[in-house]
Amino acid sequence: MAISLLISHFTPIISLYLLLHSTLISAVNITHLLSPYPDLSDFSDLLSTTTVAADLSQRTSITILAVPNSFLRCSDLIHRSPSSNNIADVIRYHVLLQYLSVHDLSRFPPSGKLITTLFQTTSRATTNFGYVNVTYDSQTNTTTVRSPAAYSQPPNTATVISVIKTLPYNISIFSVNSLIVPYGFDLLTSESRPPLGLNITKALIDGHNFNVAASMLAASGVVQEFESDEGGAGITLFVPTDDAFANLPPTADFQSLPADKKADVLRFHVLHSYYPLGSLQSIVNPVQPTLATEDKGAGSFTLNISRVNGSVAINTGIVQASVTQTVSDQNPVAIFGISRVLLPKEIFGKNAIFENAPPGAPSPITSSSPLNFPPELYVPSSPPESREELHSPANVRRVNFAVLCIGLLYLFV
Structure with missing residues (x-):
């Protein structure tokens, strides 16, 4: 009891110390x-x-x-x-x-x-x-x-x-023991800084692994929205790599969406605030609105951002991606490469997103789930032909006999 009182007495002091310590570290x-x-x-x-x-x-x-x-x-x-x-x-x-x-x-x-x-x-x-x-x-x-x-x-x-x-x-x-000068860098060259306002499409093309995203942004016209929002609080873009688009499952038919839905998905990849990587890693409020939230209403099209295994994880409710690289980070714009396409549940929630399944494998959403478990909790552990053998008359009789033996043994014990 005394120990509990002592701990409760010092808890506010310890919390204040940790708060001040973290503040000093962040403002070093x-x-x-x-x-x-x-x-x-x-x-x-x-x-x-x-x-x-x-x-x-x-x-x-x-x-x-x-x-x-x-x-x-x-x-x-x-x-x-x-x-x-x-x-x-x-x-x-x-x-x-x-x-x-x-x-x-x-x-x-x-x-x-x-x-x-x-x-x-x-x-x-x-x-x-x-x-x-x-x-x-x-x-x-x-x-x-x-x-x-x-x-x-x-x-x-x-x-x-x-x-x-x-x-x-x-x-x-x-x-x-030496200054290190980047490759191809001439200290006598003239000003190399880009004009005020980042060209997002060019930054992605220069990244050499974001050609699909750059094309989609340019074709949809939303990139102009993003660049016009660079002022004020800035923006943070999560851009899927070309491999991420190539690995989209068949159930996520992004290309067949109408133009307005595609634009919503692209806006879903953008936060209306500038977050460098360190800020994302220590973000206070994990649930973040996106530009799609501003268009569709509060509480919708939000991202859950957290730190998982040392990396920044972004969860949409049906897909989790991780930040794989920093493409550009120049206040007020941060652009990060991510491992998956962020699919909003508001658009794709009715379709199960199953990835890394072998070709021709049956989708769990169409399999009969035992005991009415939700489909996402039921993953068949054997192929269809094995399940048919388990339900054959001979196997059913064996199972019934085993259950009867166990019941009799329980009564005698």
């Missing part, structure tokens, strides 16, 4: 974390002057590759006078959108693993050249970060020197 100031390290002052200044530090203030789960003054001052970034936005993109290339601990660095395979950088989210990175490849050599105990492009020009590789600071599971800062 990168330059403040770097301030005790004078050898990183130049890199910290670049974070501030390029506004990259401000972009990071709302992000969690990041890793910073900071270049010490002695290495940074040897780079062309200091001796030349490139445009400020080019400098900013080079610095973004040193921000990994994943928290990595010291232990994590020693677990990468010799072949490496691709990690997304902040530069990849700008739509200015060519194909996957906004990623870095992180490798670990157990013989030399060194972790190397390099451009994934086979023919990239130096400086394209850096070695991790030491850990500077870690805030577990949110932010880590490592020093590296």
Whole structure:
């Protein structure tokens, strides 16, 4: 009893501490974390002057590759006078959108693993050249970060020197021995920033795996709606890959829908607010309205967003997809690739969505469900011919005899 009273007494204090702690983590100031390290002052200044530090203030789960003054001052970034936005993109290339601990660095395979950088989210990175490849050599105990492009020009590789600071599971800062410049990036080139307002169709085509979605958006005309909504609170698009459209089950006949229904499905993939990936991973209200909700009425066409096995999961009530990549993330527009086409139950709810079934397999919705179980809870464990054998007269007699024996045994016991 006393323990219960003690716990209840301290619960508000613990809750307040956790709330304040989470607030401090989400509002962390990168330059403040770097301030005790004078050898990183130049890199910290670049974070501030390029506004990259401000972009990071709302992000969690990041890793910073900071270049010490002695290495940074040897780079062309200091001796030349490139445009400020080019400098900013080079610095973004040193921000990994994943928290990595010291232990994590020693677990990468010799072949490496691709990690997304902040530069990849700008739509200015060519194909996957906004990623870095992180490798670990157990013989030399060194972790190397390099451009994934086979023919990239130096400086394209850096070695991790030491850990500077870690805030577990949110932010880590490592020093590296060189600046890394993305593939095909000329520090002397002119301004490369796209005009105000993102061209969504172009961003999807540049992603090289969203051609079906780009064509549908352009043909339906809803892409103009999306781009006109970029102002204000911004938008977040969930875009199925080409494979996701190819793997639609026959029961989800998307192409046969009338034009207005197709437009509703496309609007169903858009939130009328800008959510970077970190915000989606820690979203407070999992039930989110979509642009289709605004058109069809409150409570309809909503998405349930949650974190499942380390990934962002999006559930429509009949389909669950996961975020597979960041296509573009530039306030006020975020575009994420997803593994499945989001099918609203308001349109497809009357049709069972069964995926990964072998060709010719009977649909559970048409099978006779025992004991009136809902069809979705009844999955036949044997093919039709096996079920016919089970119901043959000989097998029925065997089953009845077995039941009789068990009943007699129960009475004697």
